[in-house]
Amino acid sequence: MTRPAPPSIRWTNWNLLLLIPLFMLVTPIFNRSGPALFGIPFFYWFQLAGVASGVLATSIVYVKTRTAPTATPPGPEPDVDTLDEGAVR
Amino acid sequence: MRWTELVVFVLLFGAVTVLGFVAAKWKAGGTLDHLDEWGLGGRKFGSWVTWFLIGGDVYTAYTFVAVPALMFSAGAAGYFALPYTVIVYPLVFMPLLRIWSVSRARGYVTPADFVRGRYGSSVLALLIALTGIVATMPYIALQLVGLEAVLRTLGLNGSGIVGHLPLLIAFVILAGYTYQSGLRAPALIAFVKDILVYLVIIVAVVYLPIKLGGWSTIFGAADAKFRATPAPGDGLLLNANNQLQYATLALGSALALFLYPHSLTGVLASRGRNVIKRNMSALPAYSFMLGMLALLGFVAIAAKTTPLVNQATGNPDTNTIIPNLFAQQFPAWFAGIAFAAIGIGALVPAAIMSIAAANLWTRNVYKEYLRKRATPAEEARQAKLASLVVKFGAVAFVLFIDPQFSIDLQLIGTVMILQTLPAVAIALYTRWFHIWGLVAGWVVGMGWGMVMLYNIPSPDGKRAHFGTSALKLGELSLFGWHPFAGSPAQIYVGFLALVANLLVAVVVTVIARRLRVFNGLDETTVADYHVDEGAKELRPVAAH
Numbered sequence: 001m002t003r004p005a006p007p008s009i010r011w012t013n014w015n016l017l018l019l020i021p022l023f024m025l026v027t028p029i030f031n032r033s034g035p036a037l038f039g040i041p042f043f044y045w046f047q048l049a050g051v052a053s054g055v056l057a058t059s060i061v062y063v064k065t066r067t068a069p070t071a072t073p074p075g076p077e078p079d080v081d082t083l084d085e086g087a088v089r
Numbered sequence: 090m091r092w093t094e095l096v097v098f099v100l101l102f103g104a105v106t107v108l109g110f111v112a113a114k115w116k117a118g119g120t121l122d123h124l125d126e127w128g129l130g131g132r133k134f135g136s137w138v139t140w141f142l143i144g145g146d147v148y149t150a151y152t153f154v155a156v157p158a159l160m161f162s163a164g165a166a167g168y169f170a171l172p173y174t175v176i177v178y179p180l181v182f183m184p185l186l187r188i189w190s191v192s193r194a195r196g197y198v199t200p201a202d203f204v205r206g207r208y209g210s211s212v213l214a215l216l217i218a219l220t221g222i223v224a225t226m227p228y229i230a231l232q233l234v235g236l237e238a239v240l241r242t243l244g245l246n247g248s249g250i251v252g253h254l255p256l257l258i259a260f261v262i263l264a265g266y267t268y269q270s271g272l273r274a275p276a277l278i279a280f281v282k283d284i285l286v287y288l289v290i291i292v293a294v295v296y297l298p299i300k301l302g303g304w305s306t307i308f309g310a311a312d313a314k315f316r317a318t319p320a321p322g323d324g325l326l327l328n329a330n331n332q333l334q335y336a337t338l339a340l341g342s343a344l345a346l347f348l349y350p351h352s353l354t355g356v357l358a359s360r361g362r363n364v365i366k367r368n369m370s371a372l373p374a375y376s377f378m379l380g381m382l383a384l385l386g387f388v389a390i391a392a393k394t395t396p397l398v399n400q401a402t403g404n405p406d407t408n409t410i411i412p413n414l415f416a417q418q419f420p421a422w423f424a425g426i427a428f429a430a431i432g433i434g435a436l437v438p439a440a441i442m443s444i445a446a447a448n449l450w451t452r453n454v455y456k457e458y459l460r461k462r463a464t465p466a467e468e469a470r471q472a473k474l475a476s477l478v479v480k481f482g483a484v485a486f487v488l489f490i491d492p493q494f495s496i497d498l499q500l501i502g503t504v505m506i507l508q509t510l511p512a513v514a515i516a517l518y519t520r521w522f523h524i525w526g527l528v529a530g531w532v533v534g535m536g537w538g539m540v541m542l543y544n545i546p547s548p549d550g551k552r553a554h555f556g557t558s559a560l561k562l563g564e565l566s567l568f569g570w571h572p573f574a575g576s577p578a579q580i581y582v583g584f585l586a587l588v589a590n591l592l593v594a595v596v597v598t599v600i601a602r603r604l605r606v607f608n609g610l611d612e613t614t615v616a617d618y619h620v621d622e623g624a625k626e627l628r629p630v631a632a633h
């Protein structure tokens with residue numbers, strides 16, 4: 001399945017990371033009470049910890065696609081985008 | 090009457106009101122007489138403003154009272170809000186970038202604008218716009234339910250019309266500054282709201298468990314409560330029957346969230362693609378907070394909090410659980426801050442929702458059908474008026490109709506907005522679907538979804554219709570055929586309706602393509618979906 005991507009969609013395999021947090025829909029993984037953490041059953045603290053998976057997935061994709069020329073509208077100099085992307089707060 | 094709380098509440102509410110009116114001048118563009126300015130804040134919000142704005146928009150007051158209330162009464166099943174708000178950002182990461190770019194390139198203000206441009210079909214665009222307006226209205230009404238839960242806990246729990254008066258006053262003020270400042274008002278107020286909310290929740294989840302003997306005591310009390318009730322669906326864990334419902338409800342809600350016009354308004358108001366990307370990583374901070382907040386439902390069980398009886402309806406209102414918990418456990422001044430956080434938390438989304446609905450009305454009904462040659466200034470004037478109509482429509486909902494009806498409608502609203510997924514989200518990637526396939530899929534998904542919801546009684550058996558969005562698979566009927574007869578497992582109705590929608594859309598598309606039916610004109614180009622801020626050829630904001 002490594003056909004060249006059609007021009008309208010700019011694909012990178014990093015995007016597949018975005019599917020990882022979907023494990024949170026597989027309830028049998030975490031539908032149990034032990035082991036508890038600070039008295040909180042596994043079901044609850046596992047899903048709270050799952051928030052990190054979403055943050056990691058989107059952060060990695062952001063960093064990995066940042067240097068790629070995401071925008072190539074006709075006209076502008078490439079350094080305009082680079083400048084804006086450098087302005088991380 | 091709780092005087093200390095009331096004074097703190099009124100002070101904070103007053104401060105926010107001033108902010109709302111001042112906001113008109115904040116980062117002001119050349120004019121407010123353009124939807125880019127009034128309705129999208131000039132399309133120039135950076136990462137921080139966008140984080141507060143979308144966070145303030147998506148995590149509403151109703152969420153803050155309803156999710157813990159659901160945990161209080163049902164247990165684990167209410168926790169679906171957490172996986173829902175975790176998976177949503179990775180899922181929408183790429184589509185949101187595309188819709189931002191194409192909207193920026195073409196000057197679209199609403200999702201229906203995009204559909205209009207993509208398919209050149211005013212019928213399809215009208216369907217999308219009406220779905221958006223109808224789904225948003227009860228959501229605004231729900232914010233009022235959240236606000237009223239706080240006002241009643243404060244002691245303003247009168248009966249009849251007098252009981253609704255404080256709510257009415259709050260809403261007249263809200264309508265005033267939204268009319269004047271547009272999206273800038275909720276964007277500025279969101280800072281106050283979110284800081285207050287974070288403060289209150291962090292204090293609550295640290296202080297209350299210590300005070301009540303630790304998390305194990307709290308979960309123990311919750312477990313004991315659920316074991317004592319006869320209801321089979323509640324408990325500290327999911328059971329064999331509600332796991333599929335849990336997963337499909339989380340997935341369906343995640344897919345629906347950014348199809349809601351008000352969520353998209355927050356996205357389109359941002360400055361560029363990188364602002365959106367950063368926010369996809371930063372917004373889960375709110376999800377984590379929501380996950381902690383949800384546990385307060387169990388804290389309320391351990392603290393033996395009871396819901397307040399609503400004097401206007403005479404029924405105990407579980408939505409008052411969290412305000413009541415705060416009133417009971419916190420010193421008065423801090424409870425006042427907590428109430429203000431929830432109350433202001435209702436104003437921000439209500440303002441954004443009314444702006445989004447007004448934008449839809451103006452762009453996709455007024456300009457499309459009533460006044461084709463409307464100038465940008467006329468559009469802005471129309472949208473301002475529409476935002477007033479929308480808000481007072483929502484107030485009328487709460488005043489004259491049982492609040493339960495708003496809750497039912499919001500249940501319906503998410504199922505409805507999910508049916509716009511093929512025409513809005515899939516169309517961002519491909520134009521393969523035919524206009525009539527999308528229309529047919531919408532009709533079937535909408536119709537079947539409504540029929541299913543209508544036929545589901547509430548779990549306690551008190552109401553025969555619109556009880557929950559969980560359908561027993563055994564009762565799933567395809568023209569009288571029951572493919573899963575006898576199965577007690579539950580599934581989310583919106584998910585089934587979306588599957589039906591997609592199937593019908595595919596079949597009708599294949600037929601329409603065979604018959605070579607005209608499939609509209611696409612005004613967008615491939616490059617439109619990738620433009621970013623700073624590009625030289627971008628159309629200027631708020632010019633025609």
